[in-house]
Amino acid sequence: ALLVGPGAPPRPFLTDEHWRALSSLIPGDIDGLSLDRSQTHAFPALRFSLLADEGGFLDGDILALRPGGGFDVSVSESALTSALGLPTSSIDVDAFEFDAVGGLYFSLQNDLPGSVLGDLADGDVLYFSTAGQLSRPFTEAAVQQALNQATGSSSVVGDVQGIAWLGSGISVAVQSPSAFDGAVLQLTPVAQILSTEAELGLGGAEFDGL
Numbered sequence: 001a002l003l004v005g006p007g008a009p010p011r012p013f014l015t016d017e018h019w020r021a022l023s024s025l026i027p028g029d030i031d032g033l034s035l036d037r038s039q040t041h042a043f044p045a046l047r048f049s050l051l052a053d054e055g056g057f058l059d060g061d062i063l064a065l066r067p068g069g070g071f072d073v074s075v076s077e078s079a080l081t082s083a084l085g086l087p088t089s090s091i092d093v094d095a096f097e098f099d100a101v102g103g104l105y106f107s108l109q110n111d112l113p114g115s116v117l118g119d120l121a122d123g124d125v126l127y128f129s130t131a132g133q134l135s136r137p138f139t140e141a142a143v144q145q146a147l148n149q150a151t152g153s154s155s156v157v158g159d160v161q162g163i164a165w166l167g168s169g170i171s172v173a174v175q176s177p178s179a180f181d182g183a184v185l186q187l188t189p190v191a192q193i194l195s196t197e198a199e200l201g202l203g204g205a206e207f208d209g210l
Contacts, residue, residue: 010201049061080128085115100165117135150185182204
């Protein structure tokens with residue numbers, strides 16, 4: 001995991017050596033990333049999902065670091081599939097973010113037909129409330145429209161790779177086009193690019209999580 005921001009080069013926040021100190025499991029790939037704002041310490045506040053099942057955890061689980069080391073399941077894959085009305089399905093949480101009241105914004109790695117909200121796309125942004133209710137605040141088409149509005153590009157966004165709650169609303173990182181896959185796109189009524197790849201010093205790399 002890296003810390004990035006305008007005016008400063010990307011710098012490590014969480015490396016393999018950190019994982020080794022915190023747990024016996026060094027994740028093969030982090031798929032989604034967020035922070036619990038009620039926590040005051042950086043590492044215990046971290047929430048993350050995995051690209052693949054490993055260490056007894058599922059790629060649809062959202063995990064938390066225990067203050068004393070090791071991982072706990074913060075939100076289980078089964079809780080999300082039950083809310084989706086597909087309790088026997090297997091899902092991969094590709095991006096997620098908690099809001100100020102503990103609700104969960106998330107996006108899936110793959111399209112998912114037949115949910116309680118209808119057929120879902122991997123570019124949809126879903127919301128799982130603390131009361132257990134599910135909604136779809138942004139469809140993939142809405143994310144596409146936001147990118148078109150903010151950049152003038154007509155390229156297909158593909159997947160939502162990262163989600164961030166920035167106080168003024170939801171921002172995302174998208175899979176394509178390559179000129180903007182390392183940028184932060186704000187999904188406000190007047191969409192805008194908050195940070196470009198060049199400003200963040202990513203050198204053409206894409207975001208896998210925010």
